[in-house]
Each structure stands twice: as structure tokens, then as C-alpha cells.
Amino acid sequence: MKTTYTFSIYSTTAELPERWDDLAIDNIFLSKRYLEVLEKSAPINMTCHFIGLFKDQTLEGIAISQFLDVNKLESFGDRDKCVKSTVRNFVFKNFCSHVLFIGNNMLTGQNALCISQEMDLKTAMLQLKAAAEDLKEIFKKRGSKVHITTFKDFDENEVAQIETDYQEDHYKFSIQPNMIFEIDDNWKTEQDYISALSKKYRDQYKRARKKIVAIDKRKMDLDDIIEHEDVIYDLYHHVAQNAPFNTFFIAKNHFRTFKEVLKDDFLFYGYFSEGKLIGFNTLIKNGEAMDTYFLGYDDSIQKEKMLYLNMLYDMIAYSINQGFKEVIFARTALEIKSSVGAKPVKMFGFIHHHNSAINKYMDKLFCYLEPETIWKERNPFKELT
Known part of the structure; x- marks a missing residue:
């Protein structure tokens, strides 16, 4: 009998399947309790959805998405007053202001999904890629066209398992480390x-x-x-x-x-x-x-x-x-x-702009979306002898 993989998208914690927390046991940031916090007090420009991944009708994976409308912010951050920041703000406001994250933009690390032993990461990510397309349609019907879809944060081992499914139409990026x-x-x-x-x-x-x-x-x-x-x-x-x-x-x-x-x-x-x-x-x-x-x-x-x-x-x-x-x-x-x-x-992600002409130059555009930080690593501990 052929195995069937499906997903469901939920907008409230009350809708979540009964077994949800069984899969969140190793990550509080995907538990119903934490998702309830977001439901009650998410940033004003953020809309969260929760995604269940199923194998033959059985819940085997859980994930979170966050849609951000950065036009609702009073600023993008005021520390750096320079030409590059001005260009970045213009680009972001006009071409990248509606961002769909598969993952949690309020945290650092792989808090996008948890899966059981019955589902491998590659399969889960393909389902999330399809779920992202459905979410784009949901927001389009609400009058908010998604400009950018981002999948974050994955370590080197995780990226090696999934990057072949993203390399054709997504830009793989590495941002500041965790x-x-x-x-x-x-x-x-x-x-x-x-x-x-x-x-x-x-x-x-x-x-x-x-x-x-x-x-x-x-x-x-x-x-x-x-x-x-x-x-x-x-x-x-x-x-x-x-x-x-x-x-x-x-x-x-x-x-x-x-x-x-x-x-x-x-x-x-x-x-x-x-x-x-x-x-x-x-x-x-x-x-x-x-x-x-x-x-x-x-x-x-x-x-x-x-x-x-x-x-x-x-x-x-x-x-x-x-x-x-x-x-x-x-x-x-x-x-x-x-x-x-x-x-x-090092953490990695995949990003895609839904304007194909802009997406071709995502490698050049990305430096404006994610400002580079120059820093020097320290080692405060005694040398081992």
C-alpha cells in the first residue's frame, strides 16, 4: 500500500491535533504552551500559523510559520545611519515587506519543525514547501501578497539533507551564527x-x-x-x-x-x-x-x-x-x-523572492536584507596542556 504524506494548516492552538505535544517534547518552542503565547501576544505585524505533517493520517511532524508585514513597523532599526542602511530600508519596504517564514523569526536555531522517527527531514521539508504555497494563497485572499518565503534555521548536517530540493529556485544563505x-x-x-x-x-x-x-x-x-x-x-x-x-x-x-x-x-x-x-x-x-x-x-x-x-x-x-x-x-x-x-x-536557510526577475539577483539583494557584522572571535579559557 502506497504511503501518503499530507499537511494541515491551523490558525489557532485550539485546532491543533491531540498528539501535537507528543512531538514537541524535545522543543518547548513548538509546544502548545509556547504557541499559545504567540497566539495571545505576537508582534502586531506578525501572523502565525501552525502546520501538522501527516503520514497516512497519523501526525508525524509539527511546524510553525510566521508572516511579517514590515510596513507596520515605525522603523527597521535606528543604530546605523548610512547610505547602505537607507538603500536597504527602501528595498525592504518596496520589494520585500511581506515575508513568510517557515520557522520562528523571534528565535535562533532550528525551531521550525519537529518530526517523529517515522518521517525523515527531506520528506518533511517537501511538505513544508507545499504548505508555504498554500499559505501564500491564504494571504493573497486577504489582500497581502507574499514577496519572500524563507526557511530557517538549519545546521550544516540538516542543510546537506535538504538543499537539493531548494537549489534550483531558492538562494541558500548563511547569516550571523548562533x-x-x-x-x-x-x-x-x-x-x-x-x-x-x-x-x-x-x-x-x-x-x-x-x-x-x-x-x-x-x-x-x-x-x-x-x-x-x-x-x-x-x-x-x-x-x-x-x-x-x-x-x-x-x-x-x-x-x-x-x-x-x-x-x-x-x-x-x-x-x-x-x-x-x-x-x-x-x-x-x-x-x-x-x-x-x-x-x-x-x-x-x-x-x-x-x-x-x-x-x-x-x-x-x-x-x-x-x-x-x-x-x-x-x-x-x-x-x-x-x-x-x-x-x-553556523546556521543556514533558503530564501525565494516571488518575482522571478528579482529572484535571479537574490544573492546580491540579500546583503541588503541581512547586514553583515564584522567581529572577532575570542577564547576566554585557559589553553589545555
Whole structure:
């Protein structure tokens, strides 16, 4: 009997098949709980769909798509004021403003899909390619023509399995790496990590910690997050606004919703100076990995107190103490993350512009869509002898 592969597209978590979470067991970012967070507090310019992949009527794969209308943003990021950024913004607004992601544009790493042992990656991706075509029709009927379809993020091994199905009409790209901090099996406390640092980076650690002595760090519960919601959003928005490039801004109720739905799997830490919230960071427990999420800070205090660097040390310390295997630091601030021990992991994707004339030059256009970051990798650890 011939095997039949099909897919279904869902617009709400209430529609999801009963077995959905059985497949999301290894990735919280495809669980019903996390998808419910997006359903309740996705960025205003984002529309999410959820995709079930079936083998002979049995659910064997789950995936997420996100449609972004970047014309709804007040800006794409204000940090870089240059001719290239101006050209990029013009190109994006006029030719690339409607983007369909098969995957999660709010995260770094392969959070696009989970599949069972009964479905291979190549088959799953072919189904997702077909699902993307159906999604384009859905948005077209709503009056929003998709300009670009992107499949992200895949590592080298995954790309090798699927690239033959995309090489004809998609441009394979590699963007900024995912910065991953691997926790040594022998580290049981923060002091073990400090002892592994070379003198230069132990001195950096000590210098940073001295700067933050007067800062009060607090683990914030739901009531705390609600109480400080306006300040939290202002701190987040300041950091996001000054990034080199943005395709979305989170909703004001995003962190509150995260805490309501994920409870103890979502951690929110506030940094206070004389009773005033000056910064925060967030963490998400994802199996044996700790995923760092959005943060914010008062830039006038950040440099003086080395607040961002101290946040990185705090995230590492917590993850070591709680027995996690790695910290996913994502793809911003590459050099400073490298200086605390995170290593770059190359990620790949496939992109297609639905205007065939433009698609021919996607390799040249892409440099405007994804600004290149020049950075130097650091190694803060002692050399092994």
C-alpha cells in the first residue's frame, strides 16, 4: 500500500491535533504552551500559523510559520545611519515587506519543525514547501501578497539533507551564527567556570562584578512583571530600536503572557538601582538547554555598570548551578558573547523572492536584507596542556 504524506494548516492552538505535544517534547518552542503565547501576544505585524505533517493520517511532524508585514513597523532599526542602511530600508519596504517564514523569526536555531522517527527531514521539508504555497494563497485572499518565503534555521548536517530540493529556485544563505555556550560536564558551580578562564578574562569577570555591587538583582514573578510593565517595555524598546535591523517589535503584554502560560519555565530577572528598574533579562528552559530571550536596559547606566556583560555572567552562573548542558545566546552581540565563552555555530536557510526577475539577483539583494557584522572571535579559557 502506497504511503501518503499530507499537511494541515491551523490558525489557532485550539485546532491543533491531540498528539501535537507528543512531538514537541524535545522543543518547548513548538509546544502548545509556547504557541499559545504567540497566539495571545505576537508582534502586531506578525501572523502565525501552525502546520501538522501527516503520514497516512497519523501526525508525524509539527511546524510553525510566521508572516511579517514590515510596513507596520515605525522603523527597521535606528543604530546605523548610512547610505547602505537607507538603500536597504527602501528595498525592504518596496520589494520585500511581506515575508513568510517557515520557522520562528523571534528565535535562533532550528525551531521550525519537529518530526517523529517515522518521517525523515527531506520528506518533511517537501511538505513544508507545499504548505508555504498554500499559505501564500491564504494571504493573497486577504489582500497581502507574499514577496519572500524563507526557511530557517538549519545546521550544516540538516542543510546537506535538504538543499537539493531548494537549489534550483531558492538562494541558500548563511547569516550571523548562533552563539552557543557549552557547559563543561565538570562544572558544578560558577566558581568552576571562573577557574577555567584565563587570567585576562578572569580579570574581566572581576572588573565587571565590582561594577555591579550596588545593583540589586531580583527574580520577578507575574505580579512584579505586571507592576513594572511600562518600564520593562521602554527598556526593551530602547535596545530593540537601537539594533542595526529589526523586522518586528514585541507586544507590551508579551512578558506577562509568557509568565502566565509557561510559569516556572520562563524566568524574568530585574536589575534595580535605588529601587528603580534599570534593566532585565529573560530565560526559557528548553529541555537540557537554557535559551536566552529578550532583554532591556537603561543605556546611560549600562556602560558604567557593565550591565550587559554582568547579565551574561548571571545567565551562565544560573545555568551551571541548575545543571543545564548549554546556553543558547542567539545571534546578537557576537563578540561580547564570545568573550564569555560562547562559540559560533553556523546556521543556514533558503530564501525565494516571488518575482522571478528579482529572484535571479537574490544573492546580491540579500546583503541588503541581512547586514553583515564584522567581529572577532575570542577564547576566554585557559589553553589545555
